[in-house]
Structures are given as C-alpha cells and as structure tokens.
Amino acid sequence: MHLRTPLLGILLLVAGLARGQTPASLTGDPRLDEKVSDLLRQMTLEEKVGQLMQHSSDDNATGPATKSNILNEIRSGRCGAMLNVTGAAYSKTLQTVAVKQSRLGIPLIFGYDVIHGYKTIFPICLGQAASWDVAAIEKADRIAAIEATSAGIHWTYSPMVDIARDPRWGRMSEGAGEDTYLGIQIAKARVHAFQGDDLSRPDTMLACAKHFAAYGAAQAGRDYYTTDLSEATLREVYLPPFKAAVDAGVATFMAAFNDLNGVPSSGNKFLLQTVLRGEWGFKGFVVSDWGSVNELQYHGYAASPRDAARLGFNAGVEMDMESKLYYPHLLGLVKEGKVTEEQITVAAGRILAMKARLGLLDDPFRYSDPAREKATLLRPEHLEAARDLARRACVLLKNDKQILPVQKEATVALVGPLADSRIDILGSWRGRGETSDAVTLLKGFQGVFPSDRLLYARGCDISGKDTTGFAEARAAADKADVVIAVLGESWDMSGEASSRSNLDLPGQQIALLTELHKSGKPIVVVLMCGRALTLENVLPLADAVLIAWIPGTMGGPAIADVVTGAYNPAGKLPVTFPRSVGQIPIFYNHKSSGRPQPPGERIQYKSNYLDSPNSPLFPFGFGLSYTKFTYDNLRVSAPILHAQGEPLTVSVTVRNEGGYDGEETVQLYIHDRVGSLTRPVRELKGFSKVFLKKGEEREVTFKLTPADLAFWRADLTFGPEPGKFEVFVGGDSDATLQDKFELAAD
Numbered sequence: 001m002h003l004r005t006p007l008l009g010i011l012l013l014v015a016g017l018a019r020g021q022t023p024a025s026l027t028g029d030p031r032l033d034e035k036v037s038d039l040l041r042q043m044t045l046e047e048k049v050g051q052l053m054q055h056s057s058d059d060n061a062t063g064p065a066t067k068s069n070i071l072n073e074i075r076s077g078r079c080g081a082m083l084n085v086t087g088a089a090y091s092k093t094l095q096t097v098a099v100k101q102s103r104l105g106i107p108l109i110f111g112y113d114v115i116h117g118y119k120t121i122f123p124i125c126l127g128q129a130a131s132w133d134v135a136a137i138e139k140a141d142r143i144a145a146i147e148a149t150s151a152g153i154h155w156t157y158s159p160m161v162d163i164a165r166d167p168r169w170g171r172m173s174e175g176a177g178e179d180t181y182l183g184i185q186i187a188k189a190r191v192h193a194f195q196g197d198d199l200s201r202p203d204t205m206l207a208c209a210k211h212f213a214a215y216g217a218a219q220a221g222r223d224y225y226t227t228d229l230s231e232a233t234l235r236e237v238y239l240p241p242f243k244a245a246v247d248a249g250v251a252t253f254m255a256a257f258n259d260l261n262g263v264p265s266s267g268n269k270f271l272l273q274t275v276l277r278g279e280w281g282f283k284g285f286v287v288s289d290w291g292s293v294n295e296l297q298y299h300g301y302a303a304s305p306r307d308a309a310r311l312g313f314n315a316g317v318e319m320d321m322e323s324k325l326y327y328p329h330l331l332g333l334v335k336e337g338k339v340t341e342e343q344i345t346v347a348a349g350r351i352l353a354m355k356a357r358l359g360l361l362d363d364p365f366r367y368s369d370p371a372r373e374k375a376t377l378l379r380p381e382h383l384e385a386a387r388d389l390a391r392r393a394c395v396l397l398k399n400d401k402q403i404l405p406v407q408k409e410a411t412v413a414l415v416g417p418l419a420d421s422r423i424d425i426l427g428s429w430r431g432r433g434e435t436s437d438a439v440t441l442l443k444g445f446q447g448v449f450p451s452d453r454l455l456y457a458r459g460c461d462i463s464g465k466d467t468t469g470f471a472e473a474r475a476a477a478d479k480a481d482v483v484i485a486v487l488g489e490s491w492d493m494s495g496e497a498s499s500r501s502n503l504d505l506p507g508q509q510i511a512l513l514t515e516l517h518k519s520g521k522p523i524v525v526v527l528m529c530g531r532a533l534t535l536e537n538v539l540p541l542a543d544a545v546l547i548a549w550i551p552g553t554m555g556g557p558a559i560a561d562v563v564t565g566a567y568n569p570a571g572k573l574p575v576t577f578p579r580s581v582g583q584i585p586i587f588y589n590h591k592s593s594g595r596p597q598p599p600g601e602r603i604q605y606k607s608n609y610l611d612s613p614n615s616p617l618f619p620f621g622f623g624l625s626y627t628k629f630t631y632d633n634l635r636v637s638a639p640i641l642h643a644q645g646e647p648l649t650v651s652v653t654v655r656n657e658g659g660y661d662g663e664e665t666v667q668l669y670i671h672d673r674v675g676s677l678t679r680p681v682r683e684l685k686g687f688s689k690v691f692l693k694k695g696e697e698r699e700v701t702f703k704l705t706p707a708d709l710a711f712w713r714a715d716l717t718f719g720p721e722p723g724k725f726e727v728f729v730g731g732d733s734d735a736t737l738q739d740k741f742e743l744a745a746d
C-alpha cells in the first residue's frame with residue numbers, strides 16, 4: 001500500500017503538525033527535508049516499518065541475543081539501524097548491502113555504546129563526574145566521538161543521565177552520581193561533545209539520552225527492578241538531566257527497562273508523549289532499550305507480542321531495538337486499525353531525518369574510511385587526555401600523617417589483585433578498548449620507580465577464598481618503606497546487571513590488607529571501583545585512601561602521577577559513601593523529617609538508628625588535597641532577593657594554606673527553609689574550580705537568581721516560593737560556612 005502524500009503533507013505529518021500549522025523543518029535544511037519526503041513518498045508501508053527495526057550485529061551482543069539473518073533483513077528493507085557494528089570496513093560492508101542491494105538503497109545507521117571512550121578508554125563516567133571538570137569531560141567525549149566516527153559509528157547510546165542514589169545498583173558507574181545539578185551540567189556537555197554544533201561534520205555523531213526515566217531509582221538497588229516515586233520527586237530529581245539533554249539538542253532518547261509507577265517506561269505515554277514531546281518539544285526519535293518493548297509482556301503490561309508492539313509504539317517508542325516485534329506486528333496493527341500508517345510515516349520520517357542530518361543520504365560511506373580510522377585511534381593526544389582525566393577523577397579520602405605523596409626515593413611494595421589487571425582497569429562498556437593497550441598501575445609505577453625499589457605481589461584474587469599469596473605480599477611489605485595496596489571490584493562487578501547487596505571489598509582483600517597492616521609499614525589503599533563502597537573495615541587498616549574509580553587505558557600512569565605528587569588530587573565525590581548498606585538509600589540532599597537528629601549524640605525519639613550514626617562515612621562533594629584549603633569571609637550581597645531585582649552575589653575567600661599548589665572545587669549549597677513541599681536540607685546550586693598556588697587566596701563568587709530557587713511545588717508547578725534561605729559554601733556538602741537571605745514575595 002503506497003501512501004503518496006505531497007511534500008507539505010509529509011512535513012506536517014513527520015513534524016507532528018498534522019493540525020495544519022506551519023511545518024517546522026525536519027532536518028533544518030530544505031534540501032534534506034526534500035530528500036526525506038521524497039523517500040517517504042516512495043516507501044511502502046513495510047519499508048517504513050523496516051526503518052523502525054534495529055538489529056544487533058551477532059559478534060558483540062549487549063543483551064540476550066536472538067540470531068537473525070541480518071543480510072536478508074537489510075536487503076528486504078526490514079532493517080533501518082544496527083548496533084554493535086564497529087570498524088570502518090565492517091560498517092562499509094553492511095552499508096554496501098543496504099545501499100546497493102535493497103530496493104530504495106536507504107543507508108543504515110550504526111549505533112554503539114560509546115560510554116567512556118571508544119578505543120582510548122577514559123575513566124568510567126562516575127569517575128569523570130568526580131573530577132567536577134565539565135570541560136575535561138566534554139573533551140573526553142569529543143575524543144570518543146572522533147575515534148568512534150572514524151570507525152563507522154554514527155550514533156552513541158550516551159550520555160547515560162540517570163541519577164543514582166543507591167550504590168547497590170551497578171549502573172551508578174555509568175552516570176554522574178546522585179546530584180541533579182551536577183548531572184545537568186554533565187549531560188549538556190556530553191551531548192555537545194558528541195553532536196558538536198553541526199551534525200553534518202563527519203566527526204560528529206548522534207547522542208542518546210538514556211535511560212528514560214528514573215531507571216536508577218530501582219527498588220533494592222536491583223537492576224531492571226521496579227521504580228515507584230512521586231511525580232514531584234520524578235520531576236525534581238530524575239527528569240532535569242534529560243530535559244537538559246533536550247535543551248542541548250540531543251538527537252535521540254532511549255526508553256528504559258523499568259516499570260515506573262506501574263507503567264513500564266518503554267510503554268509510558270506520560271513520559272514519552274506528555275513530557276518528552278508535549279512539555280519539552282523533543283524533535284528527535286526514541287529507541288527502546290534492548291528488548292524492552294518485548295519485555296512489556298514480562299512486566300504484565302502487554303498480553304502478547306503484538307500487544308507489546310502496539311503499546312510500545314503508541315506510547316512513543318519509534319525504534320525497536322532487538323525486540324524484533326515492530327516488523328511484522330505493526331503491519332498487522334495497521335490492518336486492525338490499532339496503529340495508523342500516518343504514525344508510522346511520522347516515526348520513519350524522524351529516523352530518516354537523522355540519517356539526513358548525518359549526511360548519510362548524501363554519502364552513506366562518509367563514516368566508513370579505514371584509512372581515517374587507522375590514523376585516528378589511540379592518537380598520543382587522546383591517550384594524554386585520558387591520563388589527565390583519570391588523574392582529575394581521583395578522590396583522596398584519607399591521608400594521615402601526609403603519607404601521600406610517596407617520595408620517589410622510597411622503596412614501594414605494590415600489592416593487590418588490581419595492581420596489574422588490564423581488563424579491570426578498562427571497566428564495563430569499554431567500547432573497543434583493548435586490554436593490550438591498557439597501562440596498569442604496575443606498568444605506570446615502573447615508569448617512576450626503578451625495579452630494585454618496586455616490589456610487586458598480587459596477594460590475592462579480587463574474589464574467592466585463596467590466601468596463598470599473602471606470604472609473598474607480606475614479604476614485599478616487610479622490605480618496603482610504604483605499601484600501596486590496589487584493591488576493589490572487578491570490571492564486571494559494576495555496570496549493567498551488576499547489582500551487589502554487600503558493598504564491602506570482595507573476596508580476601510580485607511584479610512590481605514589486615515596481613516599487610518601487621519607489617520607496621522605505612523599503607524596507601526588505592527581503590528578501583530564502579531560505585532560507592534562500604535569502607536569502615538578498610539579505614540583503620542590504611543593511612544591513606546585514594547579512590548581511582550575505574551581509570552581506563554592510562555589509569556596506571558595517572559595514578560602514579562597522583563601517588564608521587566606529580567599531580568595533586570582534586571576530585572570530589574559525586575556520590576555519598578555510606579557507612580553500611582543498612583543506611584541505603586543515603587544521599588546529601590535528603591529531607592529533614594519532623595524529628596531531625598541533630599549532629600552528635602543520638603537522641604531518643606529522633607530520626608536515627610540504634611546502631612549507627614545517620615551521617616555517611618564520606619559525604620557528597622568530599623575530597624582532600626595534598627594541600628589545605630580554608631574558607632572564610634562568606635558574604636551575601638543583600639539580605640533580600642527580589643523577583644525583578646539584581647541577582648544575589650554570594651562570595652567567599654578561599655585560601656591555599658598548605659605546602660602544595662592545588663585545585664579546589666568550591667561548592668555552593670542552599671537550604672530553602674519552608675516550602676509548599678518539604679525541601680532538601682541542602683541543594684547544590686553552583687560550583688567553581690579554582691587553582692591556587694600555595695599561600696595564594698582568591699575570592700570566589702556565585703550568582704543566585706529566583707530561578708535558581710525554583711522547585712516542583714505542591715501544585716506541581718515549577719517556580720520559587722518566597723521565604724528564608726540559607727547558603728553554605730565549602731569543599732563538600734557538609735560545608736559549615738553559612739549566611740542567609742530572603743526571597744521577597746514581590
């Protein structure tokens with residue numbers, strides 16, 4: 001059945017403006033609009049449905065794979081996109097089948113998880129967030145885009161912008177942590193890094209905001225599990241980074257796996273129509289997560305595969321990733337009158353518009369040049385950027401007696417299961433990062449310490465019960481001036497389908513650390529992990545603790561730079577580190593309750609535990625330096641902020657009073673004392689990174705406007721409410737330096 005509609009009609013349709021309004025351009029370019037409309041005019045219904053199908057290549061499935069005869073699907077026009085196709089040559093092979101052997105020769109679009117690098121692997125995104133260095137994060141994803149686009153990839157399933165308040169959830173590793181404000185800044189930067197200012201450039205690619213929405217709010221921290229939260233919390237905490245991605249022009253969205261308030265995200269009209277299209281005006285297309293449309297059946301939301309296709313498509317999921325349902329079920333649903341051909345034309349048009357914007361309708365092979373790929377991957381400047389961001393990601397949690405930095409004249413015992421692990425240093429979602437390119441801590445330290453003063457012993461495995469390696473590790477410690485124990489999680493203990501119910505160091509690592517501690521030598525623990533861990537049993541055994549996260553290809557040299565003082569650590573925690581799993585969920589921007597437990601001694605009949613303080617082990621925003629920063633002279637420019645008046649200026653003097661030059665992330669928090677809904681005790685509303693030479697001081701200023709004080713109020717409108725506020729400025733979310741102001745009712 002051919003739908004032959006004149007250009008204007010198709011524009012109206014695809015732009016979703018069938019109500020006779022002036023059609024907004026699909027692609028921003030009339031020439032490309034014409035190309036898209038011309039194709040739609042020629043396409044059969046089956047071919048339009050074909051554009052909505054995304055199949056994985058068989059050699060690198062990132063979900064429960066089901067085999068398909070992919071070449072046949074491409075030739076028949078039943079495949080619009082693929083994922084996990086990497087390499088210029090491979091993409092060229094498949095693109096040639098699409099362009100030369102299908103009826104209309106519509107090129108494929110190739111998507112891939114370029115999450116923290118493509119071939120040059122950067123720290124995991126949680127580690128990147130710990131740098132609070134938005135420019136460095138943007139640079140990392142720009143490099144990732146340059147490498148990935150040289151390897152035939154048009155589209156990344158990134159940024160992952162899920163707020164995560166529960167470290168049992170393994171995918172905390174993939175995002176920007178627990179705070180919405182920090183998450184917004186990073187979401188914007190990542191979208192721009194991938195898409196640039198002009199998608200027609202061959203080194204830019206489509207970005208994808210995922211996983212829409214509130215996937216990180218999984219009950220019990222269990223991946224793929226139920227999420228159930230108020231609309232106010234959804235809008236206040238979880239949606240803003242997605243909105244920021246839309247405002248940054250993100251080309252695509254990925255619908256999530258989770259059941260949100262009883263309606264699975266991949267069948268959720270409130271999310272995909274009311275909010276995404278209606279409130280936010282999103283113009284791109286929505287892809288499902290792997291099989292997430294099919295899974296509507298397992299949620300108990302769809303009664304059959306066809307019902308799942310109907311519910312997913314009618315909710316607004318335009319592309320079917322690996323459910324393999326849209327073809328053929330949408331054809332049947334059109335016949336049954338449950339889906340219209342117009343809807344399918346709109347969806348296909350949005351996908352074709354993105355192919356056009358990438359330049360693929362003009363030149364389908366512009367991303368498939370093996371020579372460009374060879375000249376682009378692992379460039380020295382890419383590796384240097386990876387080393388730099390890995391340094392910036394490190395968070396110093398403890399440094400008693402200034403054990404760190406280690407003197408270069410020292411004899412070092414480098415011990416632990418993660419000191420020389422190539423695969424674990426790359427982490428999950430490592431793209432096409434090769435273990436052969438990974439520089440481990442042992443290799444990094446060998447670049448600093450001569451072999452006679454660098455003693456290495458594995459000590460134990462990451463997991464398991466074997467302690468036979470303890471003696472060798474202890475012997476190394478006995479010979480050394482300082483022990484550096486590299487402990488933590490394996491690469492696959494975080495990321496997708498990697499929730500943990502116990503966040504202690506796994507296996508025999510604590511026992512190993514206990515054995516090393518008996519040597520009486522100073523001990524530095526370097527932790528490689530994809531989440532907040534519970535460290536109460538580590539702290540008494542370590543003089544210093546450095547969180548390196550999962551640092552990527554150049555993790556070894558980066559950590560050596562930090563440990564030896566070539567770089568003064570400046571990272572700040574993007575997530576709260578709990579004392580125990582029993583405290584979870586625990587996050588800094590919590591509510592007061594009607595019986596808040598004051599800091600200090602436990603008071604009966606207050607909100608507290610019989611067996612633990614309420615406070616975390618380390619708060620959001622915390623991170624030490626080798627130097628000492630002090631804050632004073634906090635000033636607010638006026639006692640009253642007026643709706644139409646000048647912004648408030650909040651200023652503070654920061655001093656470097658220690659013995660090292662260093663960088664500090666100055667953080668601004670507010671507390672809205674009274675609201676139509678209860679307000680968090682603290683909210684991050686600004687941060688500024690300042691580099692101060694030793695002895696130097698700087699005045700740091702922030703601006704606050706009424707818009708900065710806005711929240712989702714009791715009537716679910718968004719805006720500020722007059723009243724009293726406190727401001728706090730300091731080096732973490734427990735900042736004590738405070739002042740106050742009032743928002744006038746004018």
Ligand code: GLC
Nearest residue numbers: 062063113157210289290496
């Ligand atoms: C996975 C993940 C998603 C990823 C997709 C494609 O299941 O949930 O983050 O982008 O499938 O690999």
